[in-house]
Amino acid sequence: MADQNTRNSKQDAQSPKLLHRLINSTGVQIGIGICAALLLWTCCRLAIPMKNNPASPASSSTSTTSEKKISQTRITPVAFETTKVASNASPGNTPEGMAWIPGGTFSMGCLDPRGIPYGGDKPMTDARPIHAVTIDGFWIDTTEVTNEQFNEFVEATEYVTVAEIPPRPEDFPGAPPENLVAGSIVFTPPNRPVPLSNHLQWWAYVPGANWRHPLGPKSQIKGKENLPVVHVAFEDAVAYAKWAGKRLPTEAEWEFASRGGMTGNVYPWGNEFRPDGKWMANTWQGQFPTQNTAKDGFPGIAPVGKYPPNQYGLYDVSGNVWEWCADWYRPDTYQKQQSGESSAVNPTGPNASFDPQEPGVEKRIQRGGSFLCTDQYCSRYILGTRGKGEVSSGCNHVGFRCVQDAR
Secondary structure: OOOHHHHHHOOOOOOOOOHHHHHHOOOOOEEOOOOEOOOEOOOOOOOOOOOOOOOOOOOOOEOOOHHHOOOOOOOOOOOOOOOEEOOOOOOOOOOOOEEEEOOEEEEEOOOOOOOOOOOOOOOOHHHOOOEEEEEOOEEEEOOOOEHHHHHHHHHHHOOOOHHHOOOOHHHOOOOOHHHOOOEEEEEOOOOOOOOOOOHHHOEEEEEOOOOOOOOOOOOOOOOOOOOEOOOOOHHHHHHHHHHOOOEOOOHHHHHHHHHOOOOOOOEOOEOOOOHHHOOOOEOOOOOOOOOOOOOOOOOOOOOOOOOOOOOOOOOOOOEOOEEEEEEEOOOOHHHHHHHOOOOOEOOOOOOOEOOOOOOOOOEEEEEOOOOOOEOOOEOOOOOOOOEEEEOOOOEOOEEOOOEEEOO
16 A cells, blocks of 8 residues: 555645645635646645656756756757667567557657647747657557556555645645645636636636546546546656556657657648548547537547557557656757757656746656647647646646556
8 A cells, every 4th residue: 555654754845836825725626727838737736756767867856057047059950850760579479558669760859830730829849959869669558548457556556646635734834624635637618718828717626536536526437447547646657657567658758659650740640630531639629628529529538549549559649638758847858968968869858857937846748638639729739749747736638658668
């Protein structure tokens, strides 16, 4: 069973900036979110440093020097170079539910998507420069981890997720006791059109929301065993991966796998969003955030494997739910890799997190976009684009998949 006292003792004074404001607010269902660079939201939890993650430094997280000035390394435009897939054969029998990714050298990143159909109006500068990266082969889950799989883990270990742990009064002095309840962040569409400049209008902190109850205490996952598990914080995903004998993918591994051995495609399936009018991923249709017309077949999260796989047999690497990666987030990671300041061979990301939009908030990479992505607001279903999430947050459009090293 997870040692609850040990996990609580890891909480420190490094709580996200909005955390105390949210917990101290009156009312229980609280509009919430830090959508730094369009994306992810800070939940009502304290940052919990992770240990023994093979792709993550055990030291803490937020940089104490470079947050003062993000690297101004000159970005040299680089075109996509032909992906060179290694000739590594699958090393032995394929683990159940996984696919072999042979590794190789590829161009990582994305072009400015503005002007591309369905590309949206955001420049995605943190996904440039496009630069050459080399990785070794590995196994990866063909789908996102499902409710059924996560339930097997919980039953075997009695694990308790971050969203199921009530905030501690000593961490939130002055907070009304009724606000110190376990819960998570849930997409809650407004009942009228709203400006897209304020994401607080469509996110709410819902007491009782967690992986078992994705939309709140009255919801359940019975009959939804094949949907991706959500409301998992970074440490929850790491714990599952360790139990399964796996780990979270690095950002470079995730992107290489999502590209399916192809060079420079906009999407995992090619360069057209809907080839021959076919829906290829679970994204938002209609006016965001008020009405999802569900023309792709699903108004919310879809069961895994409902859309065509990429060339490596991987499902839902675009849309459905965001997926945690092991790397810390920094907007200048690619500049450092291109310049040689950090390695571009089996890169594991920076040794500390820094987001200039929220200094002091620990964030890890998330990839792939979700069912909420739309060119009206967040077109990060495009290959090579980057997401980020506060490490102790979960919400109802964030999940994960795992990788396993070649033996």
